[in-house]
Amino acid sequence: MALFVWDCFFCLLPSLLFFLLCLGLRWPRASCWTRQTIRAARPRFICKPTALAKYLHRHCDSLARPRLAAWPRGDPHLQTLSSLLCGEVRDTIQFTRDNLLLRDGGIVAVDWAVGTGQGEAAGRKRWEGRKEHQTGGKALGCFTSTPPVLLLIPQHWGGMTPHLKALCHQAIRQGFYVVVFHPRGTAGCPLTTARLTEFGDPADLEQVVAYVHSRHPSSSLVAVSEGSGSGILLSYLGECGSSTYLTAAAAISPVLLGQLWFEKAMPHIYHWGVLFHRKLQLRRYASSFREVLDVDQVLSSPSLRDFEESLFCSSAQSQRRTSRPYSLQGLEPSAAWALGERAYPAKDWDSYWERNEPLRDADEVAVPVLCICSRDDPLLPPASALPIPLFQSNPYFLLVLTDKGGHCGFTLEGQEETEGGSTENEEVEEGSWSHMAVLEYFRVVADFLKGEERDGGSWGGPLGEYSQAGQRNRTSNSNTAAPRRRRPTMMRRPRPQAPEQSSVDEEEGNFTWKRSYTR
Structure with a gap:
């Protein structure tokens, strides 16, 4: 019987603590102290x-x-x-x-x-x-x-x-x-x-x-x-x-x-959502990319890093993707000149970030x-x-x-609270x-x-x-x-x-x- 009582107590303990916390926050003095701590x-x-x-x-x-x-x-x-x-x-x-x-x-x-x-x-x-x-x-x-x-x-x-x-x-x-x-x-x-x-x-x-x-x-x-x-x-x-x-x-x-962000383990729900959105974009233009890209390989990427690397780095692509400039993949030579080094796919993951790291030219x-x-x-x-x-x-x-x-x-x-502890009439x-x-x-x-x-x-x-x-x-x-x-x-x-x-x-x-x- 005593064991049953203790089991019930521990099961209800989180709810009890949450109730006491809410009750304390509704107490004017505790609520005022909480706001002051936040500020x-x-x-x-x-x-x-x-x-x-x-x-x-x-x-x-x-x-x-x-x-x-x-x-x-x-x-x-x-x-x-x-x-x-x-x-x-x-x-x-x-x-x-x-x-x-x-x-x-x-x-x-x-x-x-x-x-x-x-x-x-x-x-x-x-x-x-x-x-x-x-x-x-x-x-x-x-x-x-x-x-x-x-x-x-x-x-x-x-x-x-x-x-x-x-x-x-x-x-x-x-x-x-x-x-x-x-x-x-x-x-x-x-x-x-x-x-x-x-x-x-x-x-x-x-x-x-x-x-x-x-x-x-x-x-x-x-x-x-x-x-x-x-x-x-x-x-x-x-x-x-x-x-x-x-x-x-x-x-x-x-x-x-940028490189750290792609390599960092993001919470699964956000990682899945961003990756799914990126794959939807590529799938929309899949037929246009098949001549220059192994689209199926990119769409099967399990992570954002793999997706980005497969899409832009020649080392991650199969033999179907070569390191030819984009000018030989349907663009005019003048357009390839305008792209500069990005007319060519990046050689590997590290070289991709040599030219794309956001703070590479911070000075x-x-x-x-x-x-x-x-x-x-x-x-x-x-x-x-x-x-x-x-x-x-x-x-x-x-x-x-x-x-x-x-x-x-x-x-x-x-709402904004005044120094005296009262709330202003106009809501912010x-x-x-x-x-x-x-x-x-x-x-x-x-x-x-x-x-x-x-x-x-x-x-x-x-x-x-x-x-x-x-x-x-x-x-x-x-x-x-x-x-x-x-x-x-x-x-x-x-x-x-x-x-x-x-x-x-x-x-x-x-x-x-x-x-x-x-x-």
């Missing part, structure tokens, strides 16, 4: 202590005080699945599509958001109200009298997630022009060449940026990547350097180390890049694998690391903190660059400490320059040893924020 967990702002970093720390309130949702809404898996699969956007966003013909004959899709009705009109009015009418038509920061253009880059596997749609909606409401870049063969984009975009191949994005700039030459251009879409964005920023048309960039839950980046990461991200390697020395030594890279947020989640609390709009943070970051950077232009009077000149290693000059136009061979190292210039942790409160370095325009 005390401030995100880490890891960066080189430059003037821009200190300006962001003082003026970008969203980065310093995120109101992230508590459990259960703050559960990393719940946030991740909600952002990727089942999120909700209040207004229906309408898009108009441009199919852009590339140099090698391929096509990518460029979707322009044409508004959400009243939300867009209100955003335009707010934008007009924030203009600073000055000589030359300059507006807020480095933004011109026309609204800025926000270029969005989806996940590597393509498509519009609820997370990206919500960012579109928020940006439109704040007065941005919004455009979405879809790589080859994704989101219904027609595939005209037997070639898909490699993980870190920025050639297509480079042409898209030039096209968007030509459509809005008087508008400032900024870009945000979602998740694995950072592979293309970071590669583009490194290859183009100071010749880019972008003023600033941000990456939400970025894949900073060439010439615009500020904000990376927002979470420690509980279930799709990315652990936070201990982040390249912290890069953010501590490179003034163009800034990292905000939170304790929770999931993958592209960062769900906000529904629910959404994603990362959306609010990156949009405010762009505006604060614009203000800072405007002040630098006003104080310095010129954008030219040496790049501070980088002048010791040589300026980053690109004398040839990015649309006509021949592709150059990449070295396998991620950061080529030697870096001084940095302390274990860096923040904007540390001693200011010698870096002076100057941007070099060479085009």
Whole structure:
């Protein structure tokens, strides 16, 4: 009898503990203590202590005080699945599509958001109200009298997630022009060449940026990547350097180390979902690839790494796939020249990442890049694998690391509590903190660059400490320059040893924020 009682007790113990926990959270004092504990967990702002970093720390309130949702809404898996699969956007966003013909004959899709009705009109009015009418038509920061253009880059596997749609909606409401870049063969984009975009191949994005700039030459251009879409964005920023048309960039839950991400053991449900989606894309164009690819072998890949290696590396293919250039597989010689080294399949897995690792040219980046990461991200390697020395030594890279947020989640609390413990009458709009943070970051950077232009009077000149290693000059136009061979190292210039942790409160370095325009 006693044994039966103890068995019942241990069976009911988890439910009893859960009930007591819920009861404690409903107790006002315990609930207040819980909120204070959550608020005390401030995100880490890891960066080189430059003037821009200190300006962001003082003026970008969203980065310093995120109101992230508590459990259960703050559960990393719940946030991740909600952002990727089942999120909700209040207004229906309408898009108009441009199919852009590339140099090698391929096509990518460029979707322009044409508004959400009243939300867009209100955003335009707010934008007009924030203009600073000055000589030359300059507006807020480095933004011109026309609204800025926000270029969005989806996940590597393509498509519009609820997370990206919500960012579109928020940006439109704040007065941005919004455009979405879809790589080859994704989101219904027609595939005209037997070639898909490699993980870190920025050639297509480079042409898209030039096209968007030509459509809005008087508008400032900024870009945000979602998740694995950072592979293309970071590669583009490194290859183009100071010749880019972008003023600033941000990456939400970025894949900073591509090879590690493909080799890391992802939770099975996410791994299966991403792999299934990639196989569906290839199966749609299977007949077009059979002459140059063993499609059945690729479709039988058991993992993301095997799929990527079989698709792009000649060493993983059967004898049917040769190392001939794509120009001999249906492309014109001029198109193969435009592809450069990517006209040939990568020799093996390591050589594939020599030319596609997102941070291979990190020391060439010439615009500020904000990376927002979470420690509980279930799709990315652990936070201990982040390249912290890069953010501590490179003034163009800034990292905000939170304790929770999931993958592209960062769900906000529904209400804001005052210091006295009472709740405000007006409910704060629910959404994603990362959306609010990156949009405010762009505006604060614009203000800072405007002040630098006003104080310095010129954008030219040496790049501070980088002048010791040589300026980053690109004398040839990015649309006509021949592709150059990449070295396998991620950061080529030697870096001084940095302390274990860096923040904007540390001693200011010698870096002076100057941007070099060479085009």
